[in-house]
Amino acid sequence: MKRSRKKKKKWPKVAGLIFLLLIIAGCAYGFSVYHSLTRAVETMHRPIDRETGKRTKELTLSQDEPFSVLILGVDEREGDRGRSDTMIVLAVNPETESVRMLSIPRDTRTEIVGHGTTDKINHAYAFGGIEMSMDTVEHFLDIPVDYYMQINMEGFKDIVDAVGGITVNNDLDFTYEGVHFNKGNITLDGEKALKYSRMRYEDPRGDYGRQLRQRQIIQEVINEGASVSTLANYGDIFSALGKNVKTNLAFNEMIEIQQNYRAAAKKVDQLTIEEKGTKINGVYYGIVSDEEKLKIQNEMKVQLGIK
Structure with missing residues (x-):
């Protein structure tokens, strides 16, 4: 009987020791995640100094x-800045708990702010990098553009692989660069996701279809990256982000967005711009009517709470 009581007294001590070890292990894991995250953010962080901008007061x-x-x-190409073949504007509103994701076709004809020309909007990056791209998009949409994220599309496949792949709902049966994409829900690894996002000429919708697939992939990467199941792959995810993403978002701003704006990611509305294709001096452009431009501008302003 005495021996039995001693064993019973030992169990609370053993349970307490196990609990303590779990706490220590959890703290060590948390520190490891935090250390990897801060290191990745330091690599990604590329602040810019813009003299122009439609934001009249500091964003808080x-x-x-x-x-x-x-x-x-x-x-990106060696010795060449390249062009921004993908341009997407996210407008995030925590009050309505929603995000509007607008694709801007790369052939859209507009004023290139700071260059003194009217050209395809994606040429702004080739002429003046991030700053000129942000200024040109601000002018085109008549809204402030607060942050940028530059993604190396060739390396984007590493990000998709790091989150364990993605599943998208494909609305077009097609084959591209030796890979067949069935209609319906399909699972993509990084290599297939890159090809899925690049196909353009076999799609009867042209660039609009490609934009749709690009938005699908970005949205699913965000969803997968935010899921608990990907925590085991945090090292690969942070490494892939550090190598292939550049942004002016600082670490503390990322933390505030994660804490205060997380609910907005649950509702993402995708917007497109209607254009009319034409050739000017033998060069193809997408022409946006004044009515269409005003409609898009107003939708984005409403989302950003701009009157």
């Missing part, structure tokens, strides 16, 4: 103000 994320992000998908 801690006060849950709406903000916008310009996503530039760039095919």
Whole structure:
């Protein structure tokens, strides 16, 4: 009987020791994740100094103000800055708990701010990099562009692989560069996701179909990256982000967005711009009517709480 009581007394001590070890292990894991994250963010962080801008007062994320992000998908080449073949503007509103994701066709004809020319909007990056791209998009949409994210599209496949692949709902049966994509829900690894996002000429919708697939992939990467199941792959995810993404978002701003704006990611509305294709001096352009431009501008302003 005495021996039995001693064993019973030992169990609370053993359970307490196990619990303590779990806490220590959890703290060590948390520190490891935090260390990997800060290191990746330091590599990604590329602040810019813009003299122009439509934001009349400083944005305060801690006060849950709406903000916008310009996503530039760039095919980087050695010795060449390349062009931003993918241009997507995210307008995030925490009050309505929603995001509007607008694709800007790369052939859109507009004024290139700071260059003194009217050209395809994706040429802004080739002429003046991030700053000129942000200024040109601000002028085109008549809204402030607060942040940018430049993604190396060739390396984007590493990000898709790091989150364990993605599943998208494909609305067009097609084959591209030796890979067949069935209609319906399909699972893509990084290599297939890159090809899925690049196909253009076999799609009867042309660039609009490609934009749709690009938005699908970005949205699914965000969803997968935010899921608990991907925590085991945090090292690969942070490494892939550090190598292939550049942004002016600082670490503390990322933390505030994660804490205060997370609910907005649950509702993402995708917007497109209607254009009419034409040739000017033998060069193809997408022409946006004044009515269409005004409609898009107003939708984005409403999302950002601009009157």
